[in-house]
Every structure is written in structure tokens, then in C-alpha cells.
Amino acid sequence: MNARWEVSSRHPGAVATLGEVWQYRKLLGFIGDRALRKMYRRTVLGWLWLFINPLFPIALRAIIFGGLLGVGSNGLPYFLFLIAGSVVWDTFSNSLMWGTRSLEMNRDLTDQIYHPRALLPFGNMTPALLNMALKVGVLVVAVIFYTAQDGRAYLRTDIGLLWALAALAVALLLALGISFFTAIWGETARDIRFALSQLLSVWYLLTPVLYPLSQVPEQHRGWMLLNPLAIIVETFKWGLFGVGELYRDQFAATAAAVLALICIGLTYFSRAEARTVAER
Amino acid sequence: MPARSASPLSDENSLARRDGPRKRTVQPALASRVAERPDLDGGWLVAADADQGLVTRVRELWRYRRILWFFSLKSLQTLYSKTVLGPAWIFIRTLVPLGVSSFVFGSIMQVPSGGVPYFVFFLAGQVPWNCFDGPLIRGSRGIEINRQLLTKLYVPRIILPLASMTAGVAEPVIIALVLAGSLVYYRVNEGVWYLRPEPQLLAAIAAVVLVLAFAFSLTLWTSVWQARARDARFMLRYVVGFWLFLTPVIYPLSAVPADIRWLAQLNPLTAPIETFKWALLPGMQHSWGWFLYSVGATVSVFLAGAWYFTRSESITMDKL
Numbered sequence: 001m002n003a004r005w006e007v008s009s010r011h012p013g014a015v016a017t018l019g020e021v022w023q024y025r026k027l028l029g030f031i032g033d034r035a036l037r038k039m040y041r042r043t044v045l046g047w048l049w050l051f052i053n054p055l056f057p058i059a060l061r062a063i064i065f066g067g068l069l070g071v072g073s074n075g076l077p078y079f080l081f082l083i084a085g086s087v088v089w090d091t092f093s094n095s096l097m098w099g100t101r102s103l104e105m106n107r108d109l110t111d112q113i114y115h116p117r118a119l120l121p122f123g124n125m126t127p128a129l130l131n132m133a134l135k136v137g138v139l140v141v142a143v144i145f146y147t148a149q150d151g152r153a154y155l156r157t158d159i160g161l162l163w164a165l166a167a168l169a170v171a172l173l174l175a176l177g178i179s180f181f182t183a184i185w186g187e188t189a190r191d192i193r194f195a196l197s198q199l200l201s202v203w204y205l206l207t208p209v210l211y212p213l214s215q216v217p218e219q220h221r222g223w224m225l226l227n228p229l230a231i232i233v234e235t236f237k238w239g240l241f242g243v244g245e246l247y248r249d250q251f252a253a254t255a256a257a258v259l260a261l262i263c264i265g266l267t268y269f270s271r272a273e274a275r276t277v278a279e280r
Numbered sequence: 281m282p283a284r285s286a287s288p289l290s291d292e293n294s295l296a297r298r299d300g301p302r303k304r305t306v307q308p309a310l311a312s313r314v315a316e317r318p319d320l321d322g323g324w325l326v327a328a329d330a331d332q333g334l335v336t337r338v339r340e341l342w343r344y345r346r347i348l349w350f351f352s353l354k355s356l357q358t359l360y361s362k363t364v365l366g367p368a369w370i371f372i373r374t375l376v377p378l379g380v381s382s383f384v385f386g387s388i389m390q391v392p393s394g395g396v397p398y399f400v401f402f403l404a405g406q407v408p409w410n411c412f413d414g415p416l417i418r419g420s421r422g423i424e425i426n427r428q429l430l431t432k433l434y435v436p437r438i439i440l441p442l443a444s445m446t447a448g449v450a451e452p453v454i455i456a457l458v459l460a461g462s463l464v465y466y467r468v469n470e471g472v473w474y475l476r477p478e479p480q481l482l483a484a485i486a487a488v489v490l491v492l493a494f495a496f497s498l499t500l501w502t503s504v505w506q507a508r509a510r511d512a513r514f515m516l517r518y519v520v521g522f523w524l525f526l527t528p529v530i531y532p533l534s535a536v537p538a539d540i541r542w543l544a545q546l547n548p549l550t551a552p553i554e555t556f557k558w559a560l561l562p563g564m565q566h567s568w569g570w571f572l573y574s575v576g577a578t579v580s581v582f583l584a585g586a587w588y589f590t591r592s593e594s595i596t597m598d599k600l
Contacts, residue, residue, distance in 0.1 A: 049514070057518070057521070060525060064525040069389060069531055071389045198377070205377075205380050210384075211388050
């Protein structure tokens with residue numbers, strides 16, 4: 001019976017926050033489960049949405065942009081091209097939206113028990129990760145289908161796949177880094193969420209998901225590369241299929257910037273969380 | 281009393297309707313109904329009007345027109361209230377996506393535009409499209425967002441979607457202004473009037489009215505669904521997002537292969553949007569036959585919707 005208690009203030013800062021998240025990792029599954037349940041509450045179709053969500057829009061866009069308007073696709077079947085880009089983009093945008101809503105959605109939980117607030121953006125991204133897994137599944141099926149149909153190996157089987165994996169990871173981390181800021185803002189102001197979804201729809205068009213970067217007129221291409229997502233998406237497609245170009249330096253710079261963003265974000269988050277809880 | 285809770289004439293409903301248009305008949309009706317129905321054993325039964333025809337409802341709407349005006353103003357204010365930038369926010373929110381998408385579709389994807397600059401073509405499609413998109417999405421939320429209010433006092437339900445639709449008209453107006461500005465720009469810089477100053481400009485007005493009427497007819501359905509189930513909202517967003525691509529807004533109808541063009545024309549929005557472009561810009565095609573088809577489709581959706589809305593409003597109230 002000689003348990004010792006230490007009562008002290010929490011240490012703000014990126015490392016301390018991450019350490020605390022790790023300590024409480026068992027709660028992550030619980031928070032993810034809550035997010036999934038919340039998504040389908042009071043809906044008629046329920047869990048079917050999990051499948052409708054990723055597949056239907058991609059199929060329709062493939063028909064309109066690939067079939068009707070004949071947008072280029074670096075020599076790949078348009079559907080394959082589109083789903084590869086969508087895996088990265090949707091992972092980014094869904095994670096960002098779920099991460100942004102994390103504090104606001106779990107307010108009732110935060111009021112009742114102690115847990116590190118930084119756990120919420122991590123745990124709340126579960127629906128986005130599930131969505132990503134489904135799309136990767138569709139991507140695999142599409143690759144197998146087109147390989148069998150055209151008798152041509154579309155997928156690379158070399159080190160490129162690691163680049164693709166890295167690109168996906170950077171997209172996810174970028175979403176996480178931004179959510180450390182937007183989650184704090186979004187807890188008090190709901191319109192952050194709406195503004196963000198508007199911003200994302202514009203951002204989507206400016207990211208080469210529907211079209212290859214090579215189709216952008218020469219004089220605008222430099223501007224397009226200022227968009228970190230453009231680099232990430234292009235790297236992913238280059239890594240998977242060997243199409244387009246690998247912007248090695250820009251990708252390295254993006255990855256470094258994302259890591260820096262996460263550190264700053266965690267610091268900001270850990271300082272702000274005490275304040276926002278007190279203000280409520 | 282299971283019979284009572286299952287019927288649309290239940291208690292909650294009666295409370296919401298106590299100030300209704302048939303107020304004067306409530307007391308006598310109560311006495312007689314209770315006497316007639318022994319199964320109620322002293323419970324309340326206030327009859328909701330079951331036999332109101334279209335004319336009665338329109339007359340009622342006219343009687344409540346000031347409330348309609350009030351809610352419309354309120355919905356316009358929600359566009360920019362509580363935002364930092366105020367009314368400037370509406371402009372930014374409308375114009376930035378327009379500029380970006382016209383760059384992406386016109387300059388990157390090289391979508392054909394029938395001989396006029398893509399930006400002009402794109403705006404001419406966006407004006408009627410936004411007369412559909414905004415009013416439908418906002419109107420559908422009408423009942424849902426005023427849930428609290430509806431449980432407290434009586435207003436004709438139809439006022440709520442109708443008033444919420446008003447806010448959706450702001451965007452097409454802004455886009456039309458930009459369109460006018462870009463037409464002037466091309467006149468000054470290239471010396472070409474892309475606008476055709478001919479009497480067929482009137483057809484553009486008819487097209488806009490038709491699109492608005494179609495949006496309203498659909499709102500009669502969607503606002504009821506949305507008050508009942510949450511995924512009606514997601515579903516609507518989805519469907520409208522697809523609908524945009526299936527309608528010749530960002531591309532001309534002539535880009536659709538001729539053998540499946542009739543399929544695109546079955547969409548009631550295709551004809552008015554094509555007519556709008558034809559009325560404004562040179563070198564466009566349209567067909568009055570398909571325009572009449574769209575009028576017919578709108579009228580049938582409206583009549584069915586009016587019936588559905590009237591039938592559902594009392595049932596929906598119970599589920600709010």
C-alpha cells in the first residue's frame with residue numbers, strides 16, 4: 001500500500017502530448033467507434049453509406065470526365081487513374097474533416113472524464129481510415145481487372161510502391177497537422193467546418209486528381225506545384241504506375257514541412273486545450 | 281389508447297395546431313367528437329383539417345404572407361450573419377469556386393464551349409443551375425431547422441421551405457452580375473458582343489422561372505424527407521452533386537454522343553439550361569419540344585408534391 005501520487009501541472013509541448021496520447025492509446029478504439037456510430041445515427045441506409053460514399057462518386061466522375069469529356073489520364077484507363085488519385089485526395093480531405101470535428105463532436109465525453117484532448121483528432125479519423133481501406137480495396141480490384149483485360153502489367157513491382165506508401169502517409173499526416181489547428185478553432189466556431197468544406201472543394205479542383213499534371217498548360221504548372229497535395233498525388237501515381245513525373249525535391253520538402261507542421265500543431269494544441277476547456 | 285398514438289390526430293399535433301386556421305371550430309368540434317367516440321374516454325382529440333384543397337392552402341398562404349416575408353428576410357440574413365467578412369463573404373464564396381472551376385474545366389481539361397470563351401459559356405450555365413441547386417438545398421432544410429418553432433406555434437408548413445429557398449436566389453444573382461461584367465469585358469477588349477440583343481432574351485427568363493419552379497416542386501418532397509431522416513440531407517447533397525455532372529452545365533449538350541443524347545434530355549433540367557444558353561449566346565442549340573417536356577415534368581412533380589406535402593405535414597409533425 002505504498003502507492004505514490006504525484007500531483008503536478010501538465011507539461012505542454014509536442015513530445016509530452018504525444019507521450020500522453022501513447023499512454024492512453026487504448027481509448028483510441030473507443031473514440032473511433034463513437035465516431036462511426038455518430039456518422040450513421042438517425043439514418044435510414046445506415047452502414048450502407050460506408051460503401052455508397054466512396055464508390056458512387058468515383059464511378060460517376062469516371063463516366064463524365066473520362067468517358068464524355070475525354071480528359072487525359074497519362075495513358076492509363078481513366079477509372080484506374082481516377083481511383084488512384086482519389087485514394088490520396090479522399091484520405092486527406094476526409095481525415096481533415098473528421099479531425100476538425102473531433103473536439104466538437106466529443107464535447108460530452110470531454111466534460112465527463114479526463115483523457116488527453118490530443119487523443120481525439122487521432123481517434124476521430126477512424127471513419128476516414130476505413131474509407132481509405134475500402135478505396136484501396138477498389139484500387140486493387142481495378143488493377144487486377146485492367147491487368148487481366150489488357151494483358152499489360154499496370155502496377156509497378158519495384159521500389160516505387162514504397163514511394164506511393166510514403167505519399168499516402170504524408171497526406172494523412174498533413175491532414176492531422178492541420179486538424180490540430182482547425183479542431184481547436186472549430187470547437188468554438190461551427191462555421192470553421194463549413195468554410196473548410198468549401199475550401200476543400202476548390203482545393204480538390206486545383207489538385208490533379210481528375211486530370212494529370214501534364215495536361216496543365218506549361219505557364220501554370222509552376223503554380224500548381226505550390227500545392228503540396230499536387231506533389232503528393234503525383235508522387236503516389238508515379239509510385240504505383242510509373243506515370244507522370246516524380247518531383248523528388250518538392251516531395252522531400254513537403255514531407256519536411258508536414259513534420260514541422262505536426263510539431264507546431266501539437267504545441268499549439270497542447271497550449272490551447274487548457275484554455276478552450278476553461279472558456280466553455 | 282393505441283389508436284390515438286398511431287393516428288395523425290394525436291396530442292402533440294393538436295397543440296401545434298391550436299392556433300390554426302380552423303381555430304374557431306375547435307371547441308364545438310371537440311365536444312361533438314368526444315361524444316361520438318367513446319374509446320377516447322375523456323382524452324383530447326382536436327381534429328386537424330383533413331379536407332383542405334389546393335385553393336384553401338393557397339388562400340392560407342396569402343393570409344400568412346407577412347410571415348413568409350419575415351422568414352425570407354431571416355434566411356437571407358443567415359447567409360452572412362456571424363461571419364467575420366459580412367456580406368463580402370457571399371461574394372467570395374460564390375466567385376472563388378467559379379473562377380477556379382472555369383480555369384480547371386476550360387483551360388486544363390479543354391472542355392468544348394461552342395465557340396464562345398469558356399468563362400462566358402460556363403457562367404451562362406451556372407446561372408440557371410444555381411437557381412436549382414441553392415434553392416433546393418436550402419429549401420429542403422426549411423422544416424428541419426425550424427423544428428423548435430413548429431412545436432410552439434402554427435404557421436402553414438409550406439412557408440418554411442419557401443422562405444428558406446429565398447436565400448438560394450442570392451447566388452445566381454451574383455453570378456448573373458459577373459456574367460454581365462464578363463460580357464462587357466469581351467465587348468471592350470475583343471470588340472465582340474457575345475450577348476444577342478434579340479427578343480429571345482425573354483426565353484432566358486422563362487428558363488429561370490422553370491428551373492425555380494422545378495426546384496420548388498422537388499422541395500415539397502425533400503423537405504418532408506429531411507425532417508424525418510438525417511441521411512436525406514447527405515443523399516440530397518450527393519444526388520445534386522451528380523446531377524450537376526449529368527446536366528449540360530459545364531459542357532454543351534452537343535458533347536454528349538448523339539445516340540444517347542435523348543437520355544441526357546430526359547433530365548428535366550437539361551432543356552431549360554440549354555434554352556438559357558441559347559437565349560443569351562450565339563451558336564447554341566435548343567429545342568422547344570424538350571422545353572415543353574420539362575414544363576410537363578415540373579407540373580407533374582409539383583402536383584404530386586403538393587399532394588404529398590399536404591398529406592405528410594401532420595404525420596411529420598409527430599416525428600419531429
